[in-house]
Amino acid sequence: MRFVIALPFLWLGVFFLLPFALVLAIALGTNAPDSVPPVELGIGLKNFALLFTDDLYLAAWLTSLRVATTSTLVALLLGYPMAYAIARAAPERRPLLLMLVVLPFWTSFLIRVYAWMGLLDENGLLNQFLRWSGIATDPGTILGTEWAVHLGIVYAYLPFMVLPLYATLEKMDMSLLEAAADLGARPFAAFLTITLPLSLPGVVAGCLLVFIPAVGEFVIPDLLGGTETLMIGKVLWDEFFTNADWPLASAVAICLLALLVGPIALFQRQQARSLERH
Amino acid sequence: MDRREDGPVSGPIVRIEGLTKRFGAVTAVDDVDLEVAPGELFALLGGSGCGKTTLLRLLAGFETPDAGRLLIDGQDMTGVPPHLRPVNMMFQSYALFPHMNVAENVGYGLRREGVAKAEATTRVADALEQVRLTEYAQRRPAQLSGGQRQRVALARALVKRPKILLLDEPLAALDRKLREGTRFELVRLQAELGLTFVMVTHDQQEAMSMATRLAVMNAGRIVQVGSPREVYERPATRFVADFIGVANILKTEDGWLALRPEKIALSVERSGLANVVAGKIVDLAYEGDRSLYRIATDGAVLIVSTAPNLAHRRGDSVWLGWAADAGHPLDA
Numbered sequence: 001m002r003f004v005i006a007l008p009f010l011w012l013g014v015f016f017l018l019p020f021a022l023v024l025a026i027a028l029g030t031n032a033p034d035s036v037p038p039v040e041l042g043i044g045l046k047n048f049a050l051l052f053t054d055d056l057y058l059a060a061w062l063t064s065l066r067v068a069t070t071s072t073l074v075a076l077l078l079g080y081p082m083a084y085a086i087a088r089a090a091p092e093r094r095p096l097l098l099m100l101v102v103l104p105f106w107t108s109f110l111i112r113v114y115a116w117m118g119l120l121d122e123n124g125l126l127n128q129f130l131r132w133s134g135i136a137t138d139p140g141t142i143l144g145t146e147w148a149v150h151l152g153i154v155y156a157y158l159p160f161m162v163l164p165l166y167a168t169l170e171k172m173d174m175s176l177l178e179a180a181a182d183l184g185a186r187p188f189a190a191f192l193t194i195t196l197p198l199s200l201p202g203v204v205a206g207c208l209l210v211f212i213p214a215v216g217e218f219v220i221p222d223l224l225g226g227t228e229t230l231m232i233g234k235v236l237w238d239e240f241f242t243n244a245d246w247p248l249a250s251a252v253a254i255c256l257l258a259l260l261v262g263p264i265a266l267f268q269r270q271q272a273r274s275l276e277r278h
Numbered sequence: 279m280d281r282r283e284d285g286p287v288s289g290p291i292v293r294i295e296g297l298t299k300r301f302g303a304v305t306a307v308d309d310v311d312l313e314v315a316p317g318e319l320f321a322l323l324g325g326s327g328c329g330k331t332t333l334l335r336l337l338a339g340f341e342t343p344d345a346g347r348l349l350i351d352g353q354d355m356t357g358v359p360p361h362l363r364p365v366n367m368m369f370q371s372y373a374l375f376p377h378m379n380v381a382e383n384v385g386y387g388l389r390r391e392g393v394a395k396a397e398a399t400t401r402v403a404d405a406l407e408q409v410r411l412t413e414y415a416q417r418r419p420a421q422l423s424g425g426q427r428q429r430v431a432l433a434r435a436l437v438k439r440p441k442i443l444l445l446d447e448p449l450a451a452l453d454r455k456l457r458e459g460t461r462f463e464l465v466r467l468q469a470e471l472g473l474t475f476v477m478v479t480h481d482q483q484e485a486m487s488m489a490t491r492l493a494v495m496n497a498g499r500i501v502q503v504g505s506p507r508e509v510y511e512r513p514a515t516r517f518v519a520d521f522i523g524v525a526n527i528l529k530t531e532d533g534w535l536a537l538r539p540e541k542i543a544l545s546v547e548r549s550g551l552a553n554v555v556a557g558k559i560v561d562l563a564y565e566g567d568r569s570l571y572r573i574a575t576d577g578a579v580l581i582v583s584t585a586p587n588l589a590h591r592r593g594d595s596v597w598l599g600w601a602a603d604a605g606h607p608l609d610a
Contacts, residue, residue, distance in 0.1 A: 173371070175373040178369070180375075182340075182365075183438065185390045198376070
């Protein structure tokens with residue numbers, strides 16, 4: 001019994017805490033391109049100082065936050081009606097509709113992002129269609145812009161928005177809406193005063209599940225975004241692999257984690273609270 | 279005047295004509311005609327699946343009828359959505375809004391109506407006082423007992439000043455002790471307000487003790503409508519006789535006869551009553567305020583109720599007797 005409880009902690013200790021300590025140690029060291037590994041250990045904050053003084057990093061942080069925030073909002077605006085429609089569909093049709101939401105997971109994430117490249121490329125399917133149909137003779141290219149990054153993030157993380165929203169909407173007591181109607185609420189007023197406030201836990205959960213990975217997202221901005229969309233995940237990658245500056249990359253990783261601790265803690269607390277309620 | 283005895287006095291507040299509601303192959307409400315007079319405490323009584331709840335939901339507007347008409351205070355309610363009907367419902371589950379406190383719950387309907395804030399505050403305060411919940415105004419429903427929640431639901435419906443208050447199994451969620459007290463409280467409130475109550479219940483005792491009139495329903499149809507006394511003393515059918523209270527149903531040469539347990543006299547010596555039959559005590563139960571017996575006679579086992587009595591034993595031979603007019607003939 002004790003072993004069963006200890007196992008996940010042991011796992012976390014070995015595969016999370018220990019690597020985290022290593023990353024922190026590297027972040028406090030200095031870059032030493034000629035040694036293997038290319039780090040000289042020590043205690044210094046100059047890597048962190050650089051992150052907060054160099055405009056490039058600051059811009060990357062802000063872009064990441066902005067892209068993640070707008071993507072989350074768009075996912076919420078798309079996901080809420082989807083979740084609502086599924087939750088209110090006939091019970092025998094819900095499994096099929098949920099399946100359709102989850103279906104993209106059956107294909108590798110990377111392949112799906114590559115598929116978007118094929119769609120959004122200058123000579124991609126979208127532009128071919130636009131030229132063929134005569135809607136636009138000289139359409140611009142979406143690939144390589146921030147639009148493409150938003151599109152990719154919303155597409156990839158929409159299920160994470162829909163599922164928690166569906167869970168809260170589905171378990172809502174429908175007699176509450178009847179009571180609201182009985183007391184004189186039009187359907188839309190009943191939605192605003194009853195459904196929406198009662199689904200807030202799902203809204204918070206969905207937003208965090210989209211926002212947290214979106215901030216640190218690397219693959220989507222790398223493949224779909226252009227050079228002008230510099231997000232922090234991509235900076236981390238570049239520092240590590242292109243510039244081989246391990247300490248700076250580690251400092252970026254630490255900061256990313258620190259930035260997300262707030263939302264993650266919020267998410268955990270909210271989950272714990274909803275567990276208490278049931 | 280005994281308020282339980284008077285029938286409709288003015289135009290009906292509810293008028294139902296040929297109302298029918300089907301769910302797939304099931305006809306939940308089957309060609310029902312009914313009138314309820316203003317100020318009545320009317321009960322729809324029946325077992326589960328008899329259509330009583332569907333009928334109440336048709337009144338509230340949560341279901342749309344497949345045929346027939348429903349008029350409330352002379353106004354045809356066909357196509358009128360729930361939020362525009364002059365009725366309010368107290369739900370069986372109470373359906374209190376969990377994210378609002380008691381005062382917000384009670385004030386919800388007034389906010390939707392656009393009642394001015396000052397007036398709404400006064401009306402909410404009055405409604406809370408009426409149900410003795412003034413001190414609980416700031417509590418959330420989750421922080422209240424079952425009885426308190428029931429009173430919030432009542433206040434939330436009453437504060438709207440509906441023409442009819444609909445009550446779906448108003449006492450079902452309460453424990454037995456609380457149920458008794460609440461029963462009297464609801465009747466008192468109804469009489470004080472002079473408001474029409476239409477109540478759904480599966481509990482015949484509840485319907486009998488509270489209603490001015492009641493409708494016994496079975497399989498989507500109304501089997502009998504009348505005052506509790508009429509329905510008890512003169513049940514129209516075997517179903518009603520059996521459903522309302524306890525009845526011995528006897529086969530006679532003319533048909534069926536309902537004989538209430540308390541109309542049968544039990545004695546050791548043969549009595550001089552019009553009908554006498556010998557029997558043997560199969561079971562007996564002393565219940566404090568009365569004694570109940572199951573007595574095997576030549577034809578059937580009869581249930582007999584007498585004043586509390588500890589003299590008899592199981593297996594005793596006894597005589598049963600009842601007056602010529604004690605039984606009530608049944609249609610079917």
